Amino acid sequence: MITNNPSINRKQELPLKDDTSGIFLKVMISIAVFLFAVTLAGVLSINSMLNAWNESILGSVTVQVMPVNSADQKKAKQETMDHLQKTIEFLKKVPEVEHVRALNDQQLAKLLQPWLGDGIEIENLPTPKLIDVKLKSGAEINFAKLAEQLAAVSPLASVDNHKLWLNKLIKFADGLKMLALSILFLVVAITSGAIFYTTQANLGVHRYIIEILHIMGAKDTYVAQQYARQDAWIGFVGGCIGLAFAIPTIFMIAGLADQIEGGIISDAKLSWLSWLAIACLPLLSAMTAMGTAYYTVKKTLEKMM
Amino acid sequence: MLRHSDIGNPVVIDMKNVGIRYDLGPEVLSDINLSLRKGSFHFLTGKSGAGKTSLLSMMYLAQKPSRGVLNVFGKNVNFTNRDSLALLRRRIGVVFQDFRLIDHLSAFDNVALPLRVCGMGEKEVKKRVKELLQWVELDKHMFDRASTLSGGEKQRIAIARAVINRPDILLADEPTGNVDNDIARKLMKLFIELNKLGTTVVIATHSEKLITDFAYPRLHLNDGNLRIFMPNEGLRGGMRTI
């Protein structure tokens, strides 16, 4: 008796499980989730890389002023000091700057001590003068612009090279991130579009049954729920398949990145939180598919009586 | 048009100057004026293509009139929102000329449809559907797919589906066309029972025998116009427009 119980074996009025468009959607969604996962991993690792770089770039800058070379040592020294003074005056006026301090000769001596040993007379050596610039907390300075302005103030002054270079890298990574984010957006938009059109076509296929349901007094939500349930499942399964392909791919790309020398890419580690976000993608695809299907059905049925 | 027992009952279907056309074609029905009171029983006749199905489909809210005013249960269908229309439809049982069963569902699931769309619990659904399937003598076929049933069996399933919800209005489009005389009588008895309980009934039919055997007023469609004849009034004899 139990085995033949129709309430247990209750069938959905709309035979959505048997539709071939379900297979198309599953494949489509698994490809979308694959692309999404790999791109998201990219975004997240660029992010952690950017954080590490920004930390090293924020806070302070070192500006150096090269010594003037001249036979007249006294005059050369005076000119160097003039350039130093001009540079300091300029730096104090930069809005992002909190505090400017020229390293004095003792501090310079200390820095040079490992190379030159004790007891050197720093004033008589043509060493560059260093200025330590503390930035206001949270301030982001445009290094390229600063370098240009410094060059205008004094041809002898320049920004620490490493940071300038890192700054350019950050710009590049930022651009890459925006590109990746727009890919994420596009993937979601295209997938939703595909779900929209397949659902709409499917409603046409089952128009006969939907009309019967309507005349029996079914509200639009009754039909929409059947589609939403089915597409949530398709979205979840498709998402899991896409993820299953994406995870080894992410590891492979990470392995390739590790081989790049210089330790720059090594900052690009995915945190466990990032992995969690990637692992949750099938839920996201299920929800997107469910929401889109529900919305499409409601919108399409509104045109019927 | 009215029996004495109907007088004073509220009007459940009201048409004023209703016309209907399909796309840009000519009007299939024009200037239909009709008031059906709660508890009334009418036959609907007319040649094939006269517009019986079209008239019924407006009554069961599958189509809006192209012009004129249609009130169902006192609500103007042109100013009623979709969810409220759905609630009105739940009070109307329909037997379609072509049955309109869902082929991949069992007889049970087809009959259960009106109960499920309004969210009835499965236990109650099971009880009611079994009872009714026994009554139409189809309990043996309860779990058969609708597509495997014969024409007469499909018709009985269609009728069971129409009455399962104890509707306030029952609209049947040639419901006895595919069954033998015994079953036709039995089904008529069912409609009459429901009518006695207060259901408003309209039955479109070709069967002169049915019309003469059961003395109910008759709505007759001809050339897009509706005329009403009292029982035992021949179509030729007392032609009257109302």
Ligand SMILES: Nc1ncnc2c1ncn2[C@@H]1O[C@H](COP(=O)(O)OP(=O)(O)O)[C@@H](O)[C@H]1O
């Ligand atoms: N969905 C439709 N589209 C176009 N014309 C239709 C449609 N339904 C019915 N008609 C036309 O309306 C007229 C009345 O049809 P119908 O209401 O089915 O009459 P009956 O049920 O009395 O046979 C016929 O001429 C038919 O061709």
Ligand SMILES: [Mg+2]
């Ligand atoms: Mg017809």
